[in-house]
Amino acid sequence: MNIQCPPPVETDERVRLGHGSGGELSQQLLRNHVFPHFNNPWIAQGRDSSVLQPNHQPMVFTTDSYVVTPLFFPGGDIGKLAVYGTVNDLAMSGARPLYLSCSLILEEGLPLSTLSRVMASMGHAAAEAGVALVTGDTKVVERGKGDGIYINTSGIGVLDHPVPIGPEQIRPGDHILLSGDIGRHGMTIMASREGLEFESPLQSDCALLYGPIEKLLAAGIHVHCLRDLTRGGLATALVELAETSGCQMVVREDAIPVCPPVQGACEILGLDPLYVANEGRFIAVIPEQQSALAQSILSGCAVSAACRTIGAVANGDRAQVILENALGAERLLDRLPGEQLPRIC
Amino acid sequence: MKYVNEYRQKASIEKISREIARITTRPWTIMEVCGGQTHAIVKYGLQQFLPDSVELVHGPGCPVCVTSLEIIDQAMALAARPEIIFCSFGDMLRVPGSERDLLSVKAAGGDVRLVYSPLNAVELAEQNPDREVVFFAIGFETTAPANAMAAFLARQKRLRNFSMLVSHFLVPPAIETICSAEDNRVQGFLAAGHVCTVTGYEQYFALAQTYRIPVVVTGFEPLDVLEGVLMCVRQLEQGHYTVENQYRRAVRQQGNIPAQQLLEQVFEVSSQSWRGVGKLHHSGLRLRSAFSAFDAACKFELTLPSARDDSGCISGEIMQGRKKPGECPHFGRDCRPELPLGAPMVSSEGACAAYYRYHRPVIE
Numbered sequence: 001m002n003i004q005c006p007p008p009v010e011t012d013e014r015v016r017l018g019h020g021s022g023g024e025l026s027q028q029l030l031r032n033h034v035f036p037h038f039n040n041p042w043i044a045q046g047r048d049s050s051v052l053q054p055n056h057q058p059m060v061f062t063t064d065s066y067v068v069t070p071l072f073f074p075g076g077d078i079g080k081l082a083v084y085g086t087v088n089d090l091a092m093s094g095a096r097p098l099y100l101s102c103s104l105i106l107e108e109g110l111p112l113s114t115l116s117r118v119m120a121s122m123g124h125a126a127a128e129a130g131v132a133l134v135t136g137d138t139k140v141v142e143r144g145k146g147d148g149i150y151i152n153t154s155g156i157g158v159l160d161h162p163v164p165i166g167p168e169q170i171r172p173g174d175h176i177l178l179s180g181d182i183g184r185h186g187m188t189i190m191a192s193r194e195g196l197e198f199e200s201p202l203q204s205d206c207a208l209l210y211g212p213i214e215k216l217l218a219a220g221i222h223v224h225c226l227r228d229l230t231r232g233g234l235a236t237a238l239v240e241l242a243e244t245s246g247c248q249m250v251v252r253e254d255a256i257p258v259c260p261p262v263q264g265a266c267e268i269l270g271l272d273p274l275y276v277a278n279e280g281r282f283i284a285v286i287p288e289q290q291s292a293l294a295q296s297i298l299s300g301c302a303v304s305a306a307c308r309t310i311g312a313v314a315n316g317d318r319a320q321v322i323l324e325n326a327l328g329a330e331r332l333l334d335r336l337p338g339e340q341l342p343r344i345c
Numbered sequence: 346m347k348y349v350n351e352y353r354q355k356a357s358i359e360k361i362s363r364e365i366a367r368i369t370t371r372p373w374t375i376m377e378v379c380g381g382q383t384h385a386i387v388k389y390g391l392q393q394f395l396p397d398s399v400e401l402v403h404g405p406g407c408p409v410c411v412t413s414l415e416i417i418d419q420a421m422a423l424a425a426r427p428e429i430i431f432c433s434f435g436d437m438l439r440v441p442g443s444e445r446d447l448l449s450v451k452a453a454g455g456d457v458r459l460v461y462s463p464l465n466a467v468e469l470a471e472q473n474p475d476r477e478v479v480f481f482a483i484g485f486e487t488t489a490p491a492n493a494m495a496a497f498l499a500r501q502k503r504l505r506n507f508s509m510l511v512s513h514f515l516v517p518p519a520i521e522t523i524c525s526a527e528d529n530r531v532q533g534f535l536a537a538g539h540v541c542t543v544t545g546y547e548q549y550f551a552l553a554q555t556y557r558i559p560v561v562v563t564g565f566e567p568l569d570v571l572e573g574v575l576m577c578v579r580q581l582e583q584g585h586y587t588v589e590n591q592y593r594r595a596v597r598q599q600g601n602i603p604a605q606q607l608l609e610q611v612f613e614v615s616s617q618s619w620r621g622v623g624k625l626h627h628s629g630l631r632l633r634s635a636f637s638a639f640d641a642a643c644k645f646e647l648t649l650p651s652a653r654d655d656s657g658c659i660s661g662e663i664m665q666g667r668k669k670p671g672e673c674p675h676f677g678r679d680c681r682p683e684l685p686l687g688a689p690m691v692s693s694e695g696a697c698a699a700y701y702r703y704h705r706p707v708i709e
Binding site for chain 1: 346358389394439484682693703
C-alpha cells in the first residue's frame with residue numbers, strides 16, 4: 001500500500017510561504033501559474049539549468065531587476081517590463097535576443113490570480129520578442145517584506161551584425177537621434193500611483209526596441225552608440241554617454257518631443273520631462289553622413305515613427321551635455337541628486 | 346501647449362526686449378519677488394534680453410527657503426515619532442534641518458509621506474484612524490487656501506487624528522521690509538502673480554505710494570516676466586509709481602474672494618520668523634483658536650528648539666536680493682544640490698538651485 005501525506009490543500013487563492021519551500025506547493029505553483037505561459041523545450045526538460053546551443057556569433061549578456069508600483073498600469077505591467085527591459089538592454093548592444101531567465105520574489109499573500117496575470121503578460125511579451133524563457137527560480141518572502149512581486153530577468157542575445165557599438169565609438173560630428181517623445185512611462189506611473197487624472201489619458205511608452213535597431217544594422221548604418229532611456233530619463237542617458245565617451249554633446253530643447261499630457265503634468269508638478277523615465281525610447285548616435293538615412297529608417301518603424309535628430313557631438317573636449325533652449329540660452333545637464341520632487345506651488 | 350507655448354516664443358520676446366532697450370535711459374534695479382519667476386529668468390537666460398542697465402535681483406518668494414530652521418527641526422521631531430504619519434510637499438523633503446532632512450528621517454523608519462495636496466493628508470487621517478496624521482502646512486498666500494481647506498474639512502469631519510504644523514508667510518510685509526531697509530537698492534517690484542490670484546493686489550497700492558516704488562503683478566513665463574519688466578521700466582522712466590497688472594489672464598484686483606473668506610475663517614495674521622531674515626510683524630498666518638485642535642504645535646506640546654543656523658548658508662542675503670548665488674563662497678563648492686547647506690540650493694524655487702542648474706556654463 002502506498003501511503004502519502006497529501007500536500008496542504010490550497011485553502012485560498014494567495015501565495016503562501018510554502019509556495020517557496022521547494023516542495024509540492026512550489027511545484028503546483030509552477031505547474032499552474034508559471035509554466036503554462038512559457039511553453040518551450042527547455043522548460044519541459046525540468047532541469048536546474050538549461051543547455052543552450054552555442055553558435056559562433058559573439059554573445060551579449062545582461063541582467064536587470066524590476067520593482068514597480070502599481071504592478072499593472074496603463075500600457076503595461078511588471079511582467080511586460082521585465083521582458084522588454086532586458087531584451088531592450090540586449091538590443092542596445094545591437095544583439096538579437098534569444099534567451100531569458102526569470103527569478104521571482106513573491107510576497108506572501110499575493111493573489112495567485114495576480115501572479116497568473118503577470119506570468120501571462122511575460123509569456124506574451126517573450127513570444128512577441130522572440131525569446132525563450134529557459135530557466136528561473138521562485139522565492140516567497142513574508143507578508144510585508146516585499147511589494148507583491150519582484151522580478152529579475154537576465155538575457156542572452158547574439159550579434160548578427162558584429163559592428164562595435166558603445167560609448168567609445170562616439171565621434172565629434174556624430175548626430176544624436178531620439179526615437180520618440182519622452183516622459184510617458186514615468187508620468188503614467190506617477191499618475192496611477194498618486195491618483196492624478198489628466199484630460200487625455202496617458203499610457204506607458206513601454207515597447208520592444210530591437211526591431212528598429214535591426215533595420216538600422218541591416219541597412220549598413222554604422223551605429224556608434226545606442227542607449228535606451230529608462231530611469232533618469234533622456235538627460236541622465238546623455239550625461240552618462242558624454243562622461244563615458246569623454247565627448248561634449250549639444251542638444252536642442254525644442255527638438256525634443258514631449259506630448260501635451262506629459263508636458264502639462266510636468267508643468268503643474270514642477271518636474272523636468274528630461275529626467276522622467278521611459279520604457280520604449282532610445283537614442284542612437286550615428287555618423288553625420290548616415291544620419292538622414294538612419295532617421296528615415298527609424299521613422300518607418302512604429303515604435304520610432306516620431307524619431308528626431310536632437311543634437312550632435314561637438315568638438316569640445318569637455319565631457320558634458322549642453323542643452324540649448326529655443327531662446328538661445330544654454331545650460332549644462334546633470335544627473336539628478338536624487339528623485340525629482342514635485343514643487344509646492 | 347496652450348497658455349505655455351505662446352509665452353515662450355522668441356519673436357514676441359525679442360519684440361518686448363527691443364521695446365525695453367528703446368525706453369531705458371538709466372540704470373534700474375528691479376526685484377522679481379517669486380522664486381518661480383527667478384527660475385524662469387535663469388532657465389531661459391532672460392537677462393540676455395535686457396539692456397545691461399536693467400538688473401534683476403531675486404526676491405524672498407521661495408516658501409521652502411524662508412521656513413525657519415526651528416520649524417524644520419520640529420518637523421523632523423514629529424516625523425520621527427512612531428505614532429505619526431508626517432505628510433509634506435515634495436520640495437520640503439530634502440531641506441536640511443540642524444542635523445538631517447525629512448528623507449533621512451524616512452530612511453531611519455519615520456513614516457514620511459509626500460502629498461500633492463493637503464486634502465490627501467486629510468484622506469490619510471480618515472483612512473488611518475489609529476494613527477496621527479500631521480501635515481506640514483507651509484507656504485505663502487498661494488498654498489494657504491488649500492491648507493485652510495484641510496483644517497476646515499478636518500473640523501467638518503470631526504477628525505481627531507489630523508493636525509497641521511503651520512508655517513505660513515505673507516508676501517507684502519517682506520516687500521515692505523526690503524523697501525524700508527536703509528541700504529535698499531530695489532527700485533521696482535515684479536509682484537508674485539500666483540500670490541495675487543488669491544489676494545488680489547489692492548494692498549500694494551499703499552506700499553507703492555509710501556515707498557514711491559512701482560509694483561507690477563507678473564506671471565511666470567518668459568514673455569510674462571519681460572512684459573512685467575517693460576511695465577516697471579516704463580513707470581520708472583516716467584517717474585510713476587503705481588500698481589499694474591501684467592498677469593491679467595490669472596489675476597483680478599480683488600483676488601479670489603471665496604479663498605480669502607476661507608483664509609479669514611481659519612487663519613489669523615501673526616508675526617513670523619523668516620529664515621535668514623528674522624522675525625517680521627504681521628508677516629505670517631496661524632490657526633485661529635477655533636481650529637487650535639488641529640494645531641500640531643499645541644497638540645504635541647512642541648517647544649521651539651533654539652536651533653543655531655551655523656551651516657554657512659547666506660540664504661537671508663540671497664532672499665533679500667543683497668547677494669547673488671555666485672557671490673556665496675560655498676556655492677557649487679561645498680554646497681551643491683546633492684549636498685545642500687541651505688534651502689535655496691534645494692527648492693525648485695530657490696535661487697541657488699536655479700543658478701546651479703541653469704547657469705553653470707557661465708560661472709565655471
